[in-house]
Amino acid sequence: MSLFWRIFGLNAVVLGTATALLLWAPVTVSVPVVLTEAVILVGGLAVMLVANAALLRIGLAPLERLTRLMATVDLLRPGQRLPVDGHGGVAELIRAFNAMLERLETERATSSARALLAQEAERRRIAQELHDEVGQSMTAVLLELKRAADRAEEPLKGELQQAQETTRESLEEVRRVARRLRPGVLEDLGLISALTSLATDFATHTGLDVRRRLSPRLPPLEQETELVLYRIAQEGLTNVARHAEADRVELSLWPADDTVVLTVTDDGRGPGLAKEGAGIRGMRERALLIGADLDISPAPQAGTEIRLTVPVSRKRPEHD
Template sequence: MPLFWRVCLINGAVFLLGTLALALSPATVSAQPLLSELVVLLLGLTVIVLLNGALLRTVLRPLDRLTAVTGQIDLRHPGLRLDEDGSGPARPLVRGFNAMLERLELERSTSTARALRAQEAERQRIAQELHDEVGQSLTAVLLGLRHAMDSAPEPVRAELDELRGTTRASLEEVRRIAQRLRPGDLTDLGLISALAGLARATSARNGPRVRRRLPTSVPDLPSATELVIYRVAQEALTNVVRHARAESVDLGLTLSDGRLVLRVVDDGVGIPRGAMGAGIQGMLERARMVGGVLDVRAREDRRGGSGTEVRLSLPLPRRAEP
């Protein structure tokens, strides 16, 4: 029944009860009401108002909860629902609201996953073009400079040698960019080798010292799960280099209770409470794509130091459980 008719029936029932009470009771009202009669009328009116308010509160209370929950909805943190128990006549409305939230979260999750897959495909394409087009062009320039140096006079040879060094550095930078866009080690050598290479590359770029705590092997994982682990580790280490001002970082991967846990812990300045940049949001979305849970928090050790911990927990596929 629509809510409007529910309210009308409640009010009608209350008025009917009041009319029956007045008609069947011995109470009367004089042409000029006495004080005792006014007291009885006031008490009756009070009872009617209180009864009507109690009945309407039962019907409309879920609407107050619905209004409060609406202001708390954040599709980046799914799972918020209204409790259908105790909703009374408004239960269909609460059930419909929860179903709407589920559809919105599903659509957002689907669209986000589609966007991330498109992003990975675009990264692959750009990396391939950097390797095939820019990389080969710079290699040809290096060969041309080498031949030019053989026949160039001594004053010009020094300038060509300096230009050759600049070109070689540019070629190395192009290769590093292509590697970050498309982790070839992940495909060719596996997850553990890719994480180890990522740690070495981070330390080599004048970054903090990265201590690795990686197993010798992990169970077979879907390629999407391996890519998520690698991207989360990559983003976490990038954030450490850019923002943390840390001296050392611990990169660990462990198996525990049927879950695979990635931890990136630094000893830097820590993360502000409630911080949610694009990098962290991207890690959260990637984790949800494969059913994982990401936790980013500030940490304090026993010596009073600070830092940030990024923890990614992923369920192991049944076929991959040891």
């Protein structure tokens, strides 16, 4: 039954009931109206209005749920669907909306994957140029400054040595940026070594107490999955440094059933009600790329916990 006929039928039932009561009930209307008759009529009208409102509320409830979902749906939190009951017009509308969400989530995941892969390729290119071009040029400048300082006399020698030290610090900063753009240790030594290096570097540059709990007994992971785990850990630590006002942060990675769980937990001010920024939205997009679940919630004691749960497909052993 379509929405039109459903609402029409509800109103017809109410009005038909009222007409039947007027025809067959022992109720009359005098002129002028007697108080008891007015009470009966007003009471009947109130009953009709309440019954009509209740029936309309029941009939339009699916549309209200659809409106709320349309206002709050987020493609970075997939799986939000409305239950479908019956075969009327409202049910068909909900089915069409659910199918549209399915298509949009698929298209969003595909476009995000292309964008993130292009971003990683650009990061590798920039890191390579920083290492090969800028790094080598600064190394050459450093060597020239050293030779000039060795031949110079005071006070010029001290100034050249100071310039040499500044150049050396700048070279280290360029190398650090290149490592952040392209985690070569991830490709060379694996995920655990890369996360250990990331945590050590983060603690050195922020002064925060970084605790690591990284299990070495991880199941085999695809290269794309390892990169997403690394990038989300990197972005989580960056958010702690920028926004959390924390003193301590814990980076954990361990296997659990058919999943691998990564957490970044701090003792800062907590997530609060602030709107998610580009960093967290980027983490959600990366989680979608590998079908993982990202949850950001208050930590058990204080602060914020970022939890990424990655499903792991366990391959059955092959038999001859």
